[in-house]
Amino acid sequence: MNTFLLTLLAQAGDPAATGADPAAAPPSAWTTMLPLFVIMYLIVYFIMIRPQKKQQQEHKALLEGLKKNDEVRTSGGIIGKVAAIDVDKDIVTLKIDEQQNVRMRVLRGAIAAVIDSKANKTQGNKKLETASKS
Numbered sequence: 001m002n003t004f005l006l007t008l009l010a011q012a013g014d015p016a017a018t019g020a021d022p023a024a025a026p027p028s029a030w031t032t033m034l035p036l037f038v039i040m041y042l043i044v045y046f047i048m049i050r051p052q053k054k055q056q057q058e059h060k061a062l063l064e065g066l067k068k069n070d071e072v073r074t075s076g077g078i079i080g081k082v083a084a085i086d087v088d089k090d091i092v093t094l095k096i097d098e099q100q101n102v103r104m105r106v107l108r109g110a111i112a113a114v115i116d117s118k119a120n121k122t123q124g125n126k127k128l129e130t131a132s133k134s
Contacts, residue, residue, distance in 0.1 A: 062111070062113070062114060063108055063109070063111060065114075066082060066085060066092070066108070066111065066114070067082065067085075068082050068083070068084070068085070069081055069082060070082045070114050071114070071115040071116075072092075072094065072111050072112075072113065072114050072115060073111075073112050073113045073115055074094075074106055074110045074111060074112055075110050075111075075112045076110070078094070078096065078104065078106075079096075079115065080094030080095055080096045080104065081094065081095045081098075082094060082095075083095045083103060085108070090107060090108045090109070091105050091106070091107060091108065092105070092106055092107070092108050092110075092111060093105050094106060
């Protein structure tokens, strides 16, 4: 009977019945969850935060390297050549159509990419050469 009570108490988790130190308490929920939070933060950092910071730095460098006569594409999809850059107001003036002298003013942050027209022409010529060979 005595062994039966001891086994019931041991199954119930009574530290006195199992012979464990009664002062030793089970670990708190924070100590068991803290490593999971750290791992989740590291995953989010390396998958989302770090690449976004890198992309922002690249875009900032692109905007700082912007100069007159660069062919650019805005975030709205408009393509034009840079006619003037007003650094104080953060505004770029684009030439959209040179024959009709159409110009557009956009915020400097709206410039999405600088188009390298030389690279585009050589890639287009290579595509034509490969298409004509087949």
